[in-house]
Amino acid sequence: MRTFLGLAGFTLLLAACGGAATPAASSPPASSPAASPSAAGSAAAKPAASAAASAPASAKPAAGASAPAAGNFDGTLLIGAPVSLTGDNNNEGKLTQQGYDLWAEVSNSKGGVNVGGKHYQIQLKYYDDQSKQDQSALITEKLISQDHVQFLLSPYATAPTFAASAISEKAKMLMVDSNGAANSIFDRGFKYVFGVLSPGTKYLTGVEDAWLAQDPKPTKLAMVAANDAFSLEVAKAAHDYATQKSLQVVYDQSYPPDTKDLSSSLNQIKAAGADVLLGSGHLTDSLLLMKQVKSLGVSFKGIGLSVGPSTPEFSNALGKDAQGIFSGVQWVPEQKSTGPVLGSAQDYTQAFQKKYNALPEYHSADGAAAGLALQLAIEKAGTLDMDKVRDTLAALSVDAFFGHIQFDSRGLNVDKPMVEIQLQGADNKQVPVWPDTAATGKILWPLPA
Amino acid sequence: MHYLQFVIDGLLLGGVYAAVGIGFALVWGIMNVVNLAHGALIMLGAYVTFWLYRLAGVDPLLSIPISMAVLFVLGWLIQRVLINQVIRAPLLVTFLMTFGLELMIVDLALNFFSADNRSVQSFYSGARWEFAGITIPQVHLYTLLIALALAAAMQLFLTRTTIGNAIQATSMDLDAARLVGIRIGRVYALTFALGAAAAGAAGSLISLNYAISPGAGEFYTPIAFVVCVLGGLGTINGALIGGLVFGVVQSLSQAFIGPAYQNAIAFGLLVLVLLLRPSGILGKAT
Numbered sequence: 001m002r003t004f005l006g007l008a009g010f011t012l013l014l015a016a017c018g019g020a021a022t023p024a025a026s027s028p029p030a031s032s033p034a035a036s037p038s039a040a041g042s043a044a045a046k047p048a049a050s051a052a053a054s055a056p057a058s059a060k061p062a063a064g065a066s067a068p069a070a071g072n073f074d075g076t077l078l079i080g081a082p083v084s085l086t087g088d089n090n091n092e093g094k095l096t097q098q099g100y101d102l103w104a105e106v107s108n109s110k111g112g113v114n115v116g117g118k119h120y121q122i123q124l125k126y127y128d129d130q131s132k133q134d135q136s137a138l139i140t141e142k143l144i145s146q147d148h149v150q151f152l153l154s155p156y157a158t159a160p161t162f163a164a165s166a167i168s169e170k171a172k173m174l175m176v177d178s179n180g181a182a183n184s185i186f187d188r189g190f191k192y193v194f195g196v197l198s199p200g201t202k203y204l205t206g207v208e209d210a211w212l213a214q215d216p217k218p219t220k221l222a223m224v225a226a227n228d229a230f231s232l233e234v235a236k237a238a239h240d241y242a243t244q245k246s247l248q249v250v251y252d253q254s255y256p257p258d259t260k261d262l263s264s265s266l267n268q269i270k271a272a273g274a275d276v277l278l279g280s281g282h283l284t285d286s287l288l289l290m291k292q293v294k295s296l297g298v299s300f301k302g303i304g305l306s307v308g309p310s311t312p313e314f315s316n317a318l319g320k321d322a323q324g325i326f327s328g329v330q331w332v333p334e335q336k337s338t339g340p341v342l343g344s345a346q347d348y349t350q351a352f353q354k355k356y357n358a359l360p361e362y363h364s365a366d367g368a369a370a371g372l373a374l375q376l377a378i379e380k381a382g383t384l385d386m387d388k389v390r391d392t393l394a395a396l397s398v399d400a401f402f403g404h405i406q407f408d409s410r411g412l413n414v415d416k417p418m419v420e421i422q423l424q425g426a427d428n429k430q431v432p433v434w435p436d437t438a439a440t441g442k443i444l445w446p447l448p449a
Numbered sequence: 450m451h452y453l454q455f456v457i458d459g460l461l462l463g464g465v466y467a468a469v470g471i472g473f474a475l476v477w478g479i480m481n482v483v484n485l486a487h488g489a490l491i492m493l494g495a496y497v498t499f500w501l502y503r504l505a506g507v508d509p510l511l512s513i514p515i516s517m518a519v520l521f522v523l524g525w526l527i528q529r530v531l532i533n534q535v536i537r538a539p540l541l542v543t544f545l546m547t548f549g550l551e552l553m554i555v556d557l558a559l560n561f562f563s564a565d566n567r568s569v570q571s572f573y574s575g576a577r578w579e580f581a582g583i584t585i586p587q588v589h590l591y592t593l594l595i596a597l598a599l600a601a602a603m604q605l606f607l608t609r610t611t612i613g614n615a616i617q618a619t620s621m622d623l624d625a626a627r628l629v630g631i632r633i634g635r636v637y638a639l640t641f642a643l644g645a646a647a648a649g650a651a652g653s654l655i656s657l658n659y660a661i662s663p664g665a666g667e668f669y670t671p672i673a674f675v676v677c678v679l680g681g682l683g684t685i686n687g688a689l690i691g692g693l694v695f696g697v698v699q700s701l702s703q704a705f706i707g708p709a710y711q712n713a714i715a716f717g718l719l720v721l722v723l724l725l726r727p728s729g730i731l732g733k734a735t
Contacts, residue, residue, distance in 0.1 A: 088564075088664075090564060091564065091565075224708070227709050253707050253708050253709065254707075254708065254709045255703075255708035255709060255711070256708070256709060256711065256712045258668050258712075259708065259711070260462070260465070260659065260668070261458070261462045261696075261699065261700065261703070262703075262708065263458040263461070263462065263586075263589075263700065264454075264455050264458050264459075264700045264701075264703040264704040264708075265703060265704075265708050267454050267455070267458065267584065267704075268704060270584075283566060284566060284660060284662075287566055287568065287659070287660035288659060288660070291568070291574075291658070291659065291660070292586075294574065294575040295574065295575055295576075295577060295586035295587075295588055295589065296577065296584050296586055297575070297577050297579070297584060297586075313565050313566050316565075316567070316568075317566050317567055317568035317660050318568065318570075319570050321570070321574075321575070
C-alpha cells in the first residue's frame with residue numbers, strides 16, 4: 001500500500017509539474033494576423049517527452065528590408081530572444097514577439113541600424129521557451145554560444161527574464177528587458193540588463209493616486225496578493241505607498257497559487273469595512289477574486305487589479321461584472337508621446353494595425369520599445385562594441401512613442417509612470433483615466449454597490 | 450464575524466471538492482484504477498456547460514445532465530477501447546495510460562478551445578442569501594446541494610439496483626462475479642462511464658463557480674486523490690466526507706492563520722490522517 005501511494009504521489013507530482021519539455025513550435029510567419037491580445041490561463045501545454053532544448057525555430061529575417069546592406073558583419077545585426085510561444089504565457093509571449101518584429105520591420109524599412117554610417121539590417125532569432133524559466137536560460141546560452149547573436153532581447157515575464165539575464169550577464173552580453181517588471185531582476189547588481197518598462201512597484205500605486213484624488217476619498221484599503229515574487233513586490237509597494245498617503249490598510253494577505261477560494265478572506269475584508277480593494281496576482285486569480293466579490297456581495301468604491309483588466313479575456317469572462325475595474329498598463333495607444341524611428345504612439349498604433357490587423361496593447365509596445373532602446377544606444381555609440389553600447393544605453397535619455405526612456409543605476413526605467421485604465425461602458429472599454437497626460441475619460445467613482 | 454460563516458464557506462467549498470472526488474472514488478473503488486485523466490474529464494464537462502451556454506444560452510445548471518451524458522458516453526468508449534486492454538496489467542500501466550490520456554485530452558482542448566480563460570454567467574451568478582450576518586452565495590449552495598444529490602444517487606444506484614449490486618460484486622470478488630454470470634467488461638465500462646459522468650457534473654459545477662481553461666482540470670486530479678484518501682479509499686461516502694472536511698479545514702485556516710497557509714495546513718491534515726488513520730476517516734481501522 002505504501003509503495004503504491006508513493007508511486008501515486010510521484011505520478012501526481014509529474015502531472016502537476018507538467019513533465020519536461022514540449023517540442024518547440026516554430027515562430028509564426030511575420031505576416032500572420034495577431035492573436036487577440038489576451039493572457040493565457042493556467043493552461044499549460046504539458047507533454048512529458050524529451051528534456052532536450054527545443055528545436056530551433058526558424059530564424060526569421062525581418063521583412064521589408066530596403067536598407068543598403070554594408071559593413072563588416074555581412075550587413076546584419078543578429079539579435080536573439082527567448083520567447084514564450086507555448087505554455088502558460090503563450091499569448092503575452094506572442095505579443096512581445098510581435099512588438100520585436102514590428103520594431104525590426106519598421107526600423108529596417110528606414111535603413112536599419114546606423115552604426116557610424118554603416119547600415120545594418122536587423123535580424124531576429126527566436127526560440128520557444130515554453131513559458132519556463134529554465135528553458136529561457138538554456139535558450140539564452142544557446143543563442144550566445146551557438147548562434148553568436150550580437151545582442152539580446154528578453155523573454156516574456158519576470159521569472160524567465162530573471163533566469164535568462166543571469167546567463168547573459170555571465171557572458172557580458174547586453175539584454176534589453178521588455179516585459180520583466182520585477183525589481184528583483186535589477187537588484188542583483190547586474191551591469192548588462194536594462195528594462196524599458198515601468199517597474200512592478202508602480203503597478204498599483206497609480207491606482208491609489210487616482211483614487212486619492214476622488215471625492216469621497218477612500219479611507220480603508222484591503223489587499224490580497226498571490227505569493228509569487230512579483231505579485232508580492234507589487235503588493236508591498238502599494239501597501240507602503242498607501243501608508244505614506246495615510247490610506248489605512250485594514251487587510252493584507254497573500255494566498256498560494258491555484259487558490260480556488262477566497263470567500264473567507266473576502267468575508268473578513270467585508271467585516272473590516274474596507275472601501276477599496278487591490279488585488280495583485282495573475283489573470284486566474286483576478287477572475288476568481290471578481291467572481292467571489294460579486295457572489296458574496298462585498299461592495300467597494302473602487303477595485304484595482306495588477307493583472308487582468310487590460311486583457312480582452314478578462315472582460316469576456318466577466319461580462320458586466322468587469323465594469324469599473326481599475327488597472328495599470330505600461331502604454332496606451334492614445335497617449336501623447338513621440339520619438340525617433342517608430343514615431344508617435346499613434347504612428348506605432350497604425351503600423352501595428354497594418355501588420356497584425358489588431359489594436360496594439362502594451363505587451364507588444366514594451367517589446368518594440370526594448371528593441372528601439374537598443375537601436376538608439378547602438379546608433380549613439382556608433383559602434384557594436386558591447387561595453388560602449390552598454391555605457392551609452394545606461395546614459396540614454398530619450399522620449400519615444402512609448403514614453404520617456406531613461407535608466408537608473410540598476411537599469412530600471414523608474415521615471416515612466418503607468419497609465420491607469422478603467423473598464424467603462426457596456427463593452428468594457430479600457431479608458432485611460434490617469435495621469436492627465438494620458439487620460440481620455442473621466443473616472444467612474446464610486447462604483448455602484 | 451463569527452466562526453459559523455467560515456464553517457459555511459468551507460462546507461460550500463467542500464461541495465466542489467466532493468463533486469470532484471465522487472467519480473474518482475467510484476473508479477478507484479470498483480476497478481482499482483487511479484484515473485489520472487479525471488481532471489481532464491472534469492475540464493471537458495466544464496466546457497460542455499460553457500459551449501452550451503455560449504452557443505445555445507443553456508443555463509449552466511440545466512446543462513448538467515447533458516454534460517453527464519456526454520461524459521458517460523466518452524467514459525464508456527475510453528474504457529472499452531483503451532483501459533479494458535490493460536486492466537489485467539500491473540497498476541502502473543493503467544496509471545501511465547490514464548496519465549497519457551490526460552495529456553492528450555488537455556492538449557486537444559488547448560488546440561480546439563484555446564488557452565483563454567472562459568466563464569459562464571447566469572442570472573443567479575451574483576445572487577446570495579443573507580441572514581444574521583451570514584452570507585450564502587446561491588451558486589455555492591447549489592453546488593453543494595448537487596454534490597450531495599450526486600453522492601446519494603450513486604450510493605443508491607450501487608446498493609439498490611441489480612446492476613449496482615453487480616458492480617459491487619465485481620469489486621468484491623472478480624472470479625465469483627464471473628461465475629454467477631456478470632459480464633466483467635460491461636461492468637467495468639459502466640463503472641468508468643459513471644465515474645466520467647460524475648466528472649462531467651463536477652465540471653459543470655466548476656464552470657459555474659470559477660473561470661475555466663484547458664489546464665483547469667489538472668488542479669483537480671490531486672484534489673480528487675486527496676479527498677478520496679482523506680475520506681476513505683474508494684467509497685462514495687468517503688469522497689463526500691473527505692471533500693467537506695478538506696473544504697472546512699481550508700476555509701478555517703484561510704480565516705484564522707491566513708490564506709498563505711491554507712494548502713500547507715490542508716495537506717498537512719492529509720499526512721496526519723494517513724499516519725493515524727491510514728484507511729481514511731470513514732475507513733475501517735485495520
